[in-house]
Amino acid sequence: MSDSVRSSAELLAHLGLNTHRITSIRQPAFAYKAPQHFITRITPNNPHDPLLKQILPVPDELITAPDFVSDPVGDFQNNPQPSLIHKYHGRVLLIASPKCDIHCRYCFRRHFPYEAHANQRHWQAALQTIAADNSLHEVILSGGDPMSLSEAALLKLSQQIEEIDHIRTLRIHSRTPVVAPQQAAQTQWLEWVKRSRLNLVIVVHCNHANELSPESAHLFQIYRQANITLLNQSVLLKAVNDSLEALNALSHKLFAQGVLPYYLHQLDKVQGAIHFEVSNQEALQLHQALRASLPGYLVPKLVREIAGEPYKTPL
Incomplete structure (x- = not known):
């Protein structure tokens, strides 16, 4: 998977979204990674694309709640x-x-x-x-x-x-x-x-x-x-x-x-x-x-x- 994109900044630039007011976490605790094939399925210049939302690290990831834990399914x-x-x-x-x-x-x-x-x-x-x-x-x-x-x-x-x-x-x-x-x-x-x-x-x-x-x-x-x-x-x-x-x-x-x-x-x-x-x-x-x-x-x-x-x- 050498063609994977490993930077949210690179992703936003590739999709023409770097001029939009999108705040992403540049170095998230859970590393960013997406393959090129998946990225080609994302509609360019659309900050609300449902595929983009699944892979883009955003500040909301930093929100904590008592019932959101590290092992939610008891692995x-x-x-x-x-x-x-x-x-x-x-x-x-x-x-x-x-x-x-x-x-x-x-x-x-x-x-x-x-x-x-x-x-x-x-x-x-x-x-x-x-x-x-x-x-x-x-x-x-x-x-x-x-x-x-x-x-x-x-x-x-x-x-x-x-x-x-x-x-x-x-x-x-x-x-x-x-x-x-x-x-x-x-x-x-x-x-x-x-x-x-x-x-x-x-x-x-x-x-x-x-x-x-x-x-x-x-x-x-x-x-x-x-x-x-x-x-x-x-x-x-x-x-x-x-x-x-x-x-x-x-x-x-x-x-x-x-x-x-x-x-x-x-x-x-x-x-x-x-x-x-x-x-x-x-x-x-x-x-x-x-x-x-x-x-x-x-x-x-x-x-x-x-x-x-x-x-x-x-x-």
């Missing part, structure tokens, strides 16, 4: 060993990479101590723990972003998971197919997928229809030809997608590209993201309107993740 308390998070029955999450191709400003793991908890040197111990637990049937690769791994690393990890007899499903959560589809077109890994005994699921993360491109459509077609199940999860974000029009367009465009809407998350209350919050009442009204305007298979489940609960909580 730390369910982290039995480095790289492994075990919250839900039958499935376990492996933090495969500490890196992402994009730094979303609402990221619930923006404070996660990746240096100590996400490294390939931890894989072997994590896989041994998974192999010793017959109650598990699914491994979820997360991060960071698993698709930010080199193809060789992703292939090796996938093959090692396949060797565990009681694991039937490999699920990958990734934003890369949307924000940098060229990075996610991993040929050798896809050839392995076609031969694998595992059920492969990719849950992509797309919040707005404008993020989807001809390149993402082509990539999803390749994934479907490899018999990968494609789902999407979104986060409900103020001034980004908190309208019936935006959510309707997102569901329709996802389906047109072969992806089913899966979850619409209420914002995880992570420190630094309070300006993205949509109230539960507004979220429920939006979801009800969405149910009235879409067929059921295009309506994502409205949920919130609550630390300590055994599953995502429907609203």
